[in-house]
Amino acid sequence: MASKRNKNLMKRTARVYLNDLNAGKSEIVRQFLFQCHDVMQYFIDLFWQRKDFSGKLADLPTVHRARQRFGITTRLGQALAKQASECVRSQHKKYSKRKPQLRWHTVTLFYHFVTIKPFKGDGFDWCVKLIGSGAPKLIIPVKSTKLINQRLASGWQISKTIRMGLRKGCLWIDFIFEKQRPPLRTFGRVVGMDSNYKSGVVFSNCQVVGEGIYQRIQGFKKRQKHTRTEIKSMLGYALKSVDWSSIKVLSIEDLKKVKHGKRETFSRVFNRRLSHWLYRTLVQLLERKCEEEGIQLVVKDPFKTSQFCSRCNRWDRRNRKGDRFKCVHCGYLTHADHNAAHNLELLGVAGVYGLRSYLSSFRQSVG
Numbered sequence: 079m080a081s082k083r084n085k086n087l088m089k090r091t092a093r094v095y096l097n098d099l100n101a102g103k104s105e106i107v108r109q110f111l112f113q114c115h116d117v118m119q120y121f122i123d124l125f126w127q128r129k130d131f132s133g134k135l136a137d138l139p140t141v142h143r144a145r146q147r148f149g150i151t152t153r154l155g156q157a158l159a160k161q162a163s164e165c166v167r168s169q170h171k172k173y174s175k176r177k178p179q180l181r182w183h184t185v186t187l188f189y190h191f192v193t194i195k196p197f198k199g200d201g202f203d204w205c206v207k208l209i210g211s212g213a214p215k216l217i218i219p220v221k222s223t224k225l226i227n228q229r230l231a232s233g234w235q236i237s238k239t240i241r242m243g244l245r246k247g248c249l250w251i252d253f254i255f256e257k258q259r260p261p262l263r264t265f266g267r268v269v270g271m272d273s274n275y276k277s278g279v280v281f282s283n284c285q286v287v288g289e290g291i292y293q294r295i296q297g298f299k300k301r302q303k304h305t306r307t308e309i310k311s312m313l314g315y316a317l318k319s320v321d322w323s324s325i326k327v328l329s330i331e332d333l334k335k336v337k338h339g340k341r342e343t344f345s346r347v348f349n350r351r352l353s354h355w356l357y358r359t360l361v362q363l364l365e366r367k368c369e370e371e372g373i374q375l376v377v378k379d380p381f382k383t384s385q386f387c388s389r390c391n392r393w394d395r396r397n398r399k400g401d402r403f404k405c406v407h408c409g410y411l412t413h414a415d416h417n418a419a420h421n422l423e424l425l426g427v428a429g430v431y432g433l434r435s436y437l438s439s440f441r442q443s444v445g
């Protein structure tokens with residue numbers, strides 16, 4: 079029953095860096111994270127050696143072994159064994175089946191170890207309290223962020239569990255937010271989306287956003303840092319201005335079928351791998367947005383969607399020239415991305431995966 083309820087929960091995180099934490103507390107947290115890291119790697123080695131890829135909870139004798147070896151509590155041992163077994167399981171599912179080496183110092187702390195309360199007093203907003211059970215006893219005052227405030231204002235509940243970690247020498251806490259997933263919409267229309275970053279994110283209901291992103295990318299300096307973070311936030315910002323209210327189903331290209339070189343070629347600094355990364359990031363943002371809005375996201379085969387005429391239902395290689403689409407059969411003239419977005423809408427409406435099955439069902443209905 080509990081798992082069924084959890085399936086209907088959406089989860090998001092918001093990271094806060096603990097730059098204001100005093101040196102003494104910082105050191106305690108650091109030591110704790112290092113210890114957790116060692117224990118988890120111990121469990122990973124153990125599960126890997128046993129070929130236990132089930133991801134199941136560790137038995138008590140196993141937990142006790144770590145307890146004796148590292149001098150930790152049973153409860154902390156159980157929590158770390160759980161994370162280790164999930165790590166082993168997900169690694170085993172991957173193509174490369176090498177034993178995982180924990181590079182990150184990240185630990186998930188359940189409500190046995192931590193409480194989160196509003197901070198009493200000035201200067202901070204949250205009081206994150208490590209309450210023992212194997213974790214150190216410690217009060218960590220935390221300042222709220224814009225993202226946290228936005229989530230709380232839009233009905234997200236703060237979870238009792240946090241994640242804590244170390245990245246490039248900085249300590250951070252991830253607050254986890256939960257919200258009931260809305261039911262899928264029963265009204266609205268099917269809309270296709272295509273994007274190649276020169277013209278932004280193009281929707282078949284004539285909305286276009288993010289036109290400036292390509293220009294910004296071209297303006298990046300060769301060794302500029304944080305470019306991906308900036309592009310991601312630009313994409314996120316662009317999607318905010320989309321009107322989602324009339325959309326029931328969003329039809330996009332299947333990421334698995336998008337070829338690496340297919341998208342717009344970037345300058346040598348921003349190569350094809352970046353453009354592929356861009357599309358993947360866009361898809362991730364859309365997945366979240368659609369989930370929150372109750373919009374069904376469907377993926378389609380991009381095969382020939384850029385050369386197919388959405389007006390006369392005929393395909394020709396010569397139809398597409400750069401940004402311009404002009405049908406050699408019926409003369410239909412439009413922007414290439416609009417045509418592709420429209421084709422994705424066609425596939426979405428017809429409920430088929432690719433143009434081949436679309437055409438065969440179309441021919442059948444014509445006779």
Ligand SMILES: [Zn+2]
Nearest residue numbers: 387390405408
């Ligand atoms: Zn045509």
